[in-house]
């Protein structure tokens with residue numbers, strides 16, 4: 001399904017998306033012919049892959065970003081999002097054939113589009129949801145909204161946001177009401193590093209409209225975007241809740257694993273052996289303990305409930321957050337035990353940290369445990385070295401000595417800790433460090449000729 005044909009899709013006559021008089025087949029054909037222009041607001045790690053797939057399918061997409069360098073890069077067919085298999089070629093292709101363009105003028109893009117897809121960051125202000133970027137995008141979309149438009153919220157938001165924030169904001173600015181335009185929550189269920197695969201259909205696509213027509217149109221559109229099923233929920237709030245619940249499930253279950261790791265250390269049991277065997281029960285899905293939970297998703301989403309709806313007792317969510325947020329400090333305590341067990345006395349051991357990003361093969365540092373471990377370790381008087389091929393800006397890591405990847409094997413260290421499982425670390429000569437390794441992300445192969453420990457694993461007593 002592409003937007004190619006005798007006439008470039010972008011030159012196709014424009015028609016409404018939100019149109020109860022149109023049959024499913026008419027809407028589907030119009031979308032595939034590029035007659036329903038799409039604007040995607042936010043061309044980041046998630047927005048660019050999404051815009052590229054939309055463009056590959058319908059041939060008529062305008063990407064909008066506030067970052068001029070992003071707009072310039074994408075306009076030239078370039079791809080600023082790294083380590084996404086297939087994305088550079090797809091972006092180059094859809095831009096080359098005029099299926100995708102980019103602009104920093106959100107209102108002009110909104111005026112020209114019939115479908116508006118919001119994929120901007122949704123963050124926290126303390127423990128409260130911060131939807132300022134969504135509201136900024138809505139100001140522009142509202143200014144360019146036309147009857148027959150559909151607004152799609154792909155970024156993760158607290159449940160009820162589409163109904164209680166998006167629709168009223170659009171109505172206030174545009175003077176239109178639902179029934180003249182539609183809105184649907186269609187949350188992105190994608191992971192960095194596999195974005196195209198995920199957008200195209202790794203999981204069913206969840207869509208939930210603020211009314212039946214919004215749900216119908218969103219279902220038709222995403223039926224062409226994904227090769228997987230489209231699950232239409234009762235309403236937008238349910239679709240938003242699905243996404244947030246997925247993230248909360250993950251955060252709480254990582255906390256269970258981290259809590260069990262604490263017991264395993266006391267029991268002198270390897271928690272990972274116990275988890276692996278426990279998970280042979282179909283009802284058991286105990287996650288993996290580690291040095292902490294980062295990224296702008298999993299540590300954030302619990303507050304899209306606890307912070308957004310304080311009237312509800314969120315004891316479990318807060319307890320899980322507390323357990324996960326305690327892991328960087330616990331990791332430092334484990335490192336100190338490891339140094340002690342290996343007779344490294346003295347008050348200034350040298351520790352090499354591998355990976356400051358929140359997980360393997362991503363550059364994101366938000367809420368990452370690595371920087372916390374580095375700071376806590378430095379505070380004990382240790383000399384902290386660190387390497388991370390994904391991190392370019394080291395200004396925030398004062399007191400941490402950066403080690404270039406090509407100099408790793410020449411470091412004289414007392415201990416090594418793997419805090420993010422980047423592929424670049426997999427082939428290191430671990431024996432050459434001649435030091436114990438705390439493998440926080442289960443990166444090392446089994447047969448390493450070095451003392452290897454894990455969070456919650458067996459430790460020398």
Ligand SMILES: NC(=O)C1=CN([C@@H]2O[C@H](COP(=O)(O)OP(=O)(O)OC[C@H]3O[C@@H](n4cnc5c(N)ncnc54)[C@H](O)[C@@H]3O)[C@@H](O)[C@H]2O)C=CC1
Nearest residue numbers: 042044045046047065066067120121122136137155156190
């Ligand atoms: N990163 C991930 O793994 C996933 C993220 N999500 C959701 O997607 C949202 C976006 O995530 P990312 O793409 O990773 O963020 P990102 O930070 O990589 O990209 C966001 C982009 O939006 C642009 N932007 C900010 N305000 C804007 C505005 N008002 N109008 C137009 N563009 C604007 C920024 O310049 C940036 O290029 C997240 O907040 C999250 O809710 C969902 C699934 C996975």
Ligand SMILES: CC(=O)N[C@@H]1[C@@H](OP(=O)(O)OP(=O)(O)OC[C@H]2O[C@@H](n3ccc(=O)[nH]c3=O)[C@H](O)[C@@H]2O)O[C@H](C(=O)O)[C@@H](O)[C@@H]1O
Nearest residue numbers: 189190191246250254287288290293294295297298358359
């Ligand atoms: C429910 C779910 O699996 N959500 C995924 C998640 O992706 P994200 O990039 O945040 O990575 P992640 O694998 O969840 O890891 C988050 C954090 O938790 C840690 N982590 C993860 C799993 C685990 O068993 N133990 C653990 O300590 C990771 O090291 C990382 O620091 O959040 C994404 C999102 O919503 O942004 C979502 O699209 C992804 O599918």
